[in-house]
Amino acid sequence: MTQRQVLQVFEHYQQSRLQFVQTVADLATRPQNIETLQNAGVMTLLRPLLLDSVPNVQQTAALALGRLANHSDDLAEAVVQGDILPQLVHSLSSQNRFYKKAAAFVLRAVAKHSPGLALAVVACGGVDALVLTLEEFDPGVKEAAAWALGYVARHNEQLSQCVVEAGAVPLLVLCLQEPEMALKRISASALSDIAKHTTELAHSVVDNGAIAHLAQMILNPDAKLKRHVLSALSQISKHSVGLAELVVEAEVFPAALSCLRDPDDYVKKNVTTLMREVVKHTPELAQFIVNCGGMAAVVDYLGDSSGNVRLPGIMMLGYVAAHTENLAMAVIVAKGVPQLALCLSEEREDHMRAAAAWALGQIGRHTPEHARAVAAASLLPALLQLYLDANSSEDLQVKCKKALKSVLQKCTHLPALEPLLYEAPSNILKHVLCQFSKVLPHDSKARRLFVTSGGLKKMQEMDAEPGSAMQEYIMVINNCYPEEIVRFYSPGYSEVLLERAEKFLPG
Numbered sequence: 001m002t003q004r005q006v007l008q009v010f011e012h013y014q015q016s017r018l019q020f021v022q023t024v025a026d027l028a029t030r031p032q033n034i035e036t037l038q039n040a041g042v043m044t045l046l047r048p049l050l051l052d053s054v055p056n057v058q059q060t061a062a063l064a065l066g067r068l069a070n071h072s073d074d075l076a077e078a079v080v081q082g083d084i085l086p087q088l089v090h091s092l093s094s095q096n097r098f099y100k101k102a103a104a105f106v107l108r109a110v111a112k113h114s115p116g117l118a119l120a121v122v123a124c125g126g127v128d129a130l131v132l133t134l135e136e137f138d139p140g141v142k143e144a145a146a147w148a149l150g151y152v153a154r155h156n157e158q159l160s161q162c163v164v165e166a167g168a169v170p171l172l173v174l175c176l177q178e179p180e181m182a183l184k185r186i187s188a189s190a191l192s193d194i195a196k197h198t199t200e201l202a203h204s205v206v207d208n209g210a211i212a213h214l215a216q217m218i219l220n221p222d223a224k225l226k227r228h229v230l231s232a233l234s235q236i237s238k239h240s241v242g243l244a245e246l247v248v249e250a251e252v253f254p255a256a257l258s259c260l261r262d263p264d265d266y267v268k269k270n271v272t273t274l275m276r277e278v279v280k281h282t283p284e285l286a287q288f289i290v291n292c293g294g295m296a297a298v299v300d301y302l303g304d305s306s307g308n309v310r311l312p313g314i315m316m317l318g319y320v321a322a323h324t325e326n327l328a329m330a331v332i333v334a335k336g337v338p339q340l341a342l343c344l345s346e347e348r349e350d351h352m353r354a355a356a357a358w359a360l361g362q363i364g365r366h367t368p369e370h371a372r373a374v375a376a377a378s379l380l381p382a383l384l385q386l387y388l389d390a391n392s393s394e395d396l397q398v399k400c401k402k403a404l405k406s407v408l409q410k411c412t413h414l415p416a417l418e419p420l421l422y423e424a425p426s427n428i429l430k431h432v433l434c435q436f437s438k439v440l441p442h443d444s445k446a447r448r449l450f451v452t453s454g455g456l457k458k459m460q461e462m463d464a465e466p467g468s469a470m471q472e473y474i475m476v477i478n479n480c481y482p483e484e485i486v487r488f489y490s491p492g493y494s495e496v497l498l499e500r501a502e503k504f505l506p507g
Contacts, residue, residue: 021049021060028067034075037068043078050087055096062088062102070109076117079110085124092129097138104130104144108151115155122159127152127166134171139180146175146183150190157197164194164201169208176213181222188214188228196235202243206236215250223264230259230270238277244285248278254292260301269309272298276316283323290320290327295334302339306346311355314343318359325366332373337363341377344386350393357383357396361403368412375407375416383407384424405431412439414446421458426470429462433473440480447480456481457489 024042027033042064049061065084069076079085088103095103107126111118121127126148133145149168153160163169168190175187191210195202210232217229233252237244252274259271275294279286289295298313305313317336321328331337340363343356360383364374374380386392387400408431411417420432436455440447450456456477464471478486 017049017057018054018060021046021057021064025060025064025067028064028071031071034068034071038075038078043068043075043082043084047082047084047087050084050091055099058091058095059099059102062099062106066102066105066109069106070112073113073117076110076113079106080117080120085110085120085126089125089129092133097136097141100133100136100138100141101144104133104141104148108144108148111148111151115159118152118155118159121148121152122162127162127168131163131166131168131171134168134175139178139183142175142178143180143183143186146172146186146190150186150193153190154193154196157201160194160197160201164204169194169204169210173205173208173210173213176210176217181225184217185222185225185228188217188225188232192228192232192235195232196238199239199243202236202239205232206243206246211236211246211250215247215252218252218255218259223262223267226259226262226267227264227270230256230267230274234270234274234277237274238280241281241285244278244281247274248285248288253289253294257293257297260297265305265309268301268305269312272301272316273312276312276319279316280319283327286320286323286327290330295320295330295336299334299336299339302343308349308352310343310347311352314340314352314355314359318355318362321359321362325370328363328366328370331363332370337373337377337379341379341382344379344382350396353386354393354396354399357386357399357403361399361406364403364407365410368410371407371410372413372416375411375413378416380404380407380411380416381419381423384420384428387428388423388425401428404428408432408435411435414439414450418450418453418455421455426464430468430470430473433459433470433477437473437476440477450477451481451485451489456485460486460490 024037024046027037046061046065049057050065065079069079085107088106092100092103107121107130111121111126130145130149134142134149136142136145149163149172153163172187172190172194175183176191178184178187191205191214195205214229214232217225220226220229233247237247256271256274259267262268262271275289275298279289279294295317298316302310302313302317317331317340321331321336337360340356340360344353344360347353347356360374360379364371383400383404387397387404389397392400405428408417408428412435414436417432417435420428424432436450440450459474459477462470462474464474
């Protein structure tokens with residue numbers, strides 16, 4: 001065999017290897033091919049090609065493995081069991097930028113599935129290698145590394161702490177300041193994943209100056225960047241009063257309110273989530289958001305949206321109302337009650353309706369005036385219906401029951417209470433009768449209306465246990481009327497009158 005023939009053999013072998021990894025990488029993009037590739041033992045065939053002498057073969061083999069691992073946790077587990085990760089980690093420090101991107105992609109694809117697989121990435125030194133990769137010059141390599149670190153950190157506190165201890169946070173904050181939009185997005189997302197678990201982890205992000213850089217990006221025109229920035233600020237704010245105050249002090253508001261008019265639903269959802277996480281801590285923080293115009297903006301947002309994106313806005317109104325009478329009145333003045341009523345009636349998901357019921361309970365629990373605002377919107381029968389509906393989830397039933405009790409204990413608007421006399425079970429009815437027993441002794445018009453509307457008659461038909469609170473309320477109400485009126489509306493009195501008529505002898 002001549003030298004030329006030998007070279008042709010090697011050239012053909014090289015082309016075959018490259019064609020193989022390229023074909024596998026292409027086939028791995030389509031889910032219907034994955035099982036066939038796995039059954040053909042493609043993992044075993046790809047592993048030695050990670051050490052191939054041709055860089056293009058190496059990086060394409062890594063890309064193929066990443067796509068396979070990305071598909072399912074079983075394939076990701078196969079990458080771990082095949083002892084492939086140590087090879088990738090070792091190569092991260094020495095190979096070209098294309099290979100580094102592909103290797104980081106494999107680590108991300110493995111880590112994303114479960115805490116156990118993410119821990120395998122940590123155990124083989126993957127996090128330390130990825131952090132070193134964040135110092136690379138190429139923005140695409142840094143983006144791939146940041147993405148993988150975020151996928152490790154998102155699972156739990158322990159894994160997030162591993163990312164922090166490896167020194168990722170200051171480098172991610174530096175990546176936020178790079179001009180490449182994709183790198184900014186992924187870095188903000190990774191910081192959000194780190195900060196979400198505990199106060200201490202959120203502080204590790206804050207202490208590296210992240211808030212100031214995140215705040216500057218709120219008005220960036222890129223919707224995906226705004227999603228991640230607002231998410232990161234939310235995850236920081238949620239843990240403590242101090243962290244929420246730091247976010248507010250960075251002058252995030254009122255600039256963030258303009259994001260409620262963004263065409264991107266997730267931007268709008270994330271800014272209402274940020275507001276929810278800020279207002280929940282103290283009356284002062286809630287008042288600050290109200291003063292910025294946040295209340296009216298969220299009420300308008302609820303009117304313009306539907307589905308799950310409404311949830312943080314609903315909860316934001318509830319948290320504001322929960323703090324003080326004045327803040328609850330601010331929700332009422334901003335027409336929050338009619339919007340929450342719409343959410344209660346329009347939404348089909350039980351967790352959405354439960355949130356709306358909870359928020360209405362927080363509004364109505366303060367004073368008779370607050371309770372009247374809820375009751376006048378015909379919400380008491382709606383809450384009762386959801387509470388009694390066998391198809392309602394347990395959480396929805398509990399939230400509706402608590403909201404009903406909270407509002408009823410303050411409500412003195414009797415026309416709104418009267419429909420409940422005909423539908424409510426005894427555990428709710430006693431609260432309704434309690435309110436009648438408070439108002440009727442002092443209001444002659446209300447006493448007359450209670451008779452003419454049929455309320456007194458309905459009450460006489462109720463079966464209250466002797467000595468119960470409900471019986472006491474009935475006795476108090478009956479004492480508001482002459483004895484003959486009470487007897488007239490009592491069950492069986494018409495028969496007594498008929499008997500007397502039969503026995504009566506005309507003069």
